Amino acid sequence: MSTSLTEETKVTDAAVSTRLSSLDTLESEAIHIIREVVAEFEKPALLFSGGKDSVVMLHLATKAFWPGKVPFPVLHVDTGHNFPEVIDFRDRTVERLGLKLVVGSVQEFIDRGELAERADGTRNPLQTVPLLDAIQQNRFDAVFGGGRRDEDKARAKERILSLRDEFGQWDPRNQRPELWNLYNGRHTVGQHVRAFPISNWTELDIWRYIERENIELPGLYYAHEREVFARDGMWRAVGEVSQPRPDEQVITKTVRYRTVGDMSCTGAVESNAYTVSDVVVEVAASTLTERGATRADDRISEAAMEDRKKDGYF
């Protein structure tokens, strides 16, 4: 062990290609994490809702394993209140990539009396039970999510590999330190790990990446005309599960969605961003956070996301 070869750090004369762009650096980091999880876990799955973050996750997975197939199934927790065009997009994507789709259904749990509809009608918080059930039934030991740390202050403190106990709970006070690019995914029977490879991406990074990579998204992310009504300071779409009250007036507006959750809690924003480059410009100039602008579920309390995560949410 005493050769002098490694004693000094030598610099090459040949100039290496210029520094990677921030998107390339984030992409390389995410692909490294996806490959680590696939290499170290028995049975990973990827949460796929058809939302932009999960679409980017799936795109990164196809790049990580090219020219091979993505080596894990996708998991969707269907609230029963999803936008039909998003479900259609989900099914087309799964077929295009030859993936297996596992669906956990909130409706089935309600029908069996194992979950109760909430007074405010939103079903997003109800996803936790079907999610944990699907993880257990399928024996998934790692579940990829598209969570980003810029979304919320609870997410800002969550690890890239986040250990969950048999109840799916996140314990913020008992997290493993995450050092260098060495991820510790060890877990015991009953535990599983949530993996967040795009933790370090911002909303704007996501959109710039979608633009650069020419990634297809459900159409409702772009400006379109829709019948909406105002509630809780947001434009809500008129749909089967989202009906205006007598005092709420329905009007037609040009809107788009910044986040896609279930119809009962996701609001649209007025927008003329018809193309991905329009959206990049709009997001760059936006004065509101995406969750603050469009998610009723995060307005329930200041610690809404923290509470949901501790209970096993995404």
Next chain:
Amino acid sequence: MTTEAVLPADLETALPTTLFRFATAGSVDDGKSTLVGRLLHDSKAILADQLDAVARTSADRGFGGDKGGIDLALLTDGLRAEREQGITIDVAYRYFATDQRSFILADCPGHVQYTKNTVTGASTADAVVVLIDARKGVLEQTRRHLSVLQLLRVAHVIVAVNKIDLVDFSESVFRGIEADVQQVGRELGLGSDGISDLLVIPVSALDGDNVVERSERTPWYTGPALLEVLETLPAADELESHLESFRFPVQLVVRPQGALAPDAVAAGLDVEAYRDYRAYAGQITEGSVKVGDQVSVLTPGQSPRTTTVVGIDFAGASLQEAAAPQSVAIRLADEFDVARGDTIAAAGTVREASADLYAALCWLSPKPLREGQKVLVKHGTRTVQAMVRSVSGKLDLATFKLEGASSLELNDIGHAQLRLAAPLPLENYLHHRRTGAFLVIDPLDGNTLAAGLVKDHPGDHEDERYSI
């Protein structure tokens, strides 16, 4: 309800081009939260709904008295679990961008478990900003922080002398602290070892002096403002990608054997040509590689095998060369049996794998380290069993001296010798920030016990200017 699209005049030129990671470290009440809040606020990373919430809370708490104003520290207010206990639990990551760069900020709390948090934040940081209260000067805590940063080989250390407004923007106070910092730096080798640099800046986080803009109230300071520094320092990747010692820990073998991606096939992929495709996927940890380069494949327990790189692939693109930190897939001329855990390296630049591991350990667990203990060591893409042979001392971070010790406890940094169940291609952390780093893991519950930094064997040539 509306998202107003006010178009920046030159969005194209305004695109952030590179990524820079930095961490903040400080003692209690030195204004770190305010500094972080100021950076986020002045770089316009705070959006209206976040600012409204902070303004409401500031008013509720009577911040600024009659003058009012916004308590910027609230911008980094944490979880409810933390507010309830009045503590900051651990590192929080924050994001902002300027025209030059996108920043990832690891905000490390100062008081509870500062070593654990600083080690975690610094392990991925290109730079670390250490805060000092201008009224207090260099404290023991400052010495400890600088010591940890030197140990972790952080390339750029920036000391922000905060609350300069509270000492009436006094040049002599600043110069005194600056001299003390430089003295500690010399004792540690920080800033004078050719690896790191050390910079001292007078700031007022509360008023914004020298944070984003240079201040007129410190005319005697002619250096750059903090953000200017962060925008121009070279990132660690930039430095590491130019090293001669190409290193590539293999994560997995890409070998579809006919199970090709349907979307790639639909896009015209030649199915016959890819029937026997075999490539090694991983992320380059340092240096660069070109097609045609001679490389060694390091498999523990075998002598290095030399071959030639015949292809560098990334998602359908064939690259001529690639550099750290790119994730790629490499094809080799010879059909060796290469697997996860092996390392591909520039031929002739690696020393033999070793089962004897000498290391500095930053102990991060409430469970203490004992001699004779069995642990797991995770190095690169390989995890092996190990036994702790001996603890040779622990570091007094205030004096930088190694004291006798036979165990290590939470937040201790010490030296230990481990015996590995299989040899690993260990490299000195001093020169290899990735391949010289490892985790110590508890085999019982899987928790991370320590951050490990590989040292040369005692007796080997080593720079002994400082004790760690």
